[in-house]
Amino acid sequence: AQKITQTQPGMFVQEKEAVTLDCTYDTSDQSYGLFWYKQPSSGEMIFLIYQGSYDEQNATEGRYSLNFQKARKSANLVISASQLGDSAMYFCAMREGLMYTGNQFYFGTGTSLTVIP
Amino acid sequence: DADVTQTPRNRITKTGKRIMLECSQTKGHDRMYWYRQDPGLGLQLIYYSFDVKDINKGEISDGYSVSRQAQAKFSLSLESAIPNQTALYFCATSDPWDEGGSNEQFFGPGTRLTVL
Numbered sequence: 001a002q003k004i005t006q007t008q009p010g011m012f013v014q015e016k017e018a019v020t021l022d023c024t025y026d027t028s029d030q031s032y033g034l035f036w037y038k039q040p041s042s043g044e045m046i047f048l049i050y051q052g053s054y055d056e057q058n059a060t061e062g063r064y065s066l067n068f069q070k071a072r073k074s075a076n077l078v079i080s081a082s083q084l085g086d087s088a089m090y091f092c093a094m095r096e097g098l099m100y101t102g103n104q105f106y107f108g109t110g111t112s113l114t115v116i117p
Numbered sequence: 118d119a120d121v122t123q124t125p126r127n128r129i130t131k132t133g134k135r136i137m138l139e140c141s142q143t144k145g146h147d148r149m150y151w152y153r154q155d156p157g158l159g160l161q162l163i164y165y166s167f168d169v170k171d172i173n174k175g176e177i178s179d180g181y182s183v184s185r186q187a188q189a190k191f192s193l194s195l196e197s198a199i200p201n202q203t204a205l206y207f208c209a210t211s212d213p214w215d216e217g218g219s220n221e222q223f224f225g226p227g228t229r230l231t232v233l
Binding site for chain 1: 150152157158159160161162175205207209219220221222223224226227229
């Protein structure tokens with residue numbers, strides 16, 4: 001079974017609107033971490049946001065927030081007030097295990113976001 | 118200067134050739150990783166290393182080998198390259214003791230490898 005599932009290969013959003021990128025994960029570990037990365041067309045991987053499995057509040061970083069629903073095993077990324085520079089591939093990832101011992105990172109297949117002017 | 122560097126950035130080679138991709142980091146992290154990215158498949162872990170004496174296979178290690186020459190250097194080798202190893206290769210580092218507590222991965226710029 002896939003550890004990370006991103007079901008939206010491509011998404012479009014109007015500039016200044018909010019958009020949600022979906023991510024579901026599969027693990028039997030109690031301790032894990034969830035990440036979102038952005039990959040622009042230039043290819044580099046840019047860390048956006050992190051959520052630990054024991055964190056009770058949803059993580060936020062500027063215009064990015066992570067909608068963490070533990071029971072549903074989902075970790076959706078919400079981008080508010082979309083900008084043209086947000087057009088990129090977005091990857092959801094999971095680290096199984098504690099941050100000190102967890103060694104495997106799993107990535108989803110990505111969602112291509114296009115922001116329309 | 119970039120914290121995680123990869124050389125070369127682009128490489129075209131022929132089937133059967135031996136290829137080495139190099140990664141260097143100035144972040145002082147003990148943990149280093151090699152991933153490959155294929156279109157539509159996201160990133161897959163090839164090998165990872167928690168320190169100079171610790172090397173571990175990832176999901177797709179067949180056809181690859183690695184060397185951790187120092188804390189700052191982690192090399193990936195393709196002993197006999199084949200066309201389906203054409204991909205974008207990323208090196209990454211992490212620090213499980215970082216302030217944010219995430220053990221996030223810091224990626225290099227990637228090496229685009231084409232095997233003809």
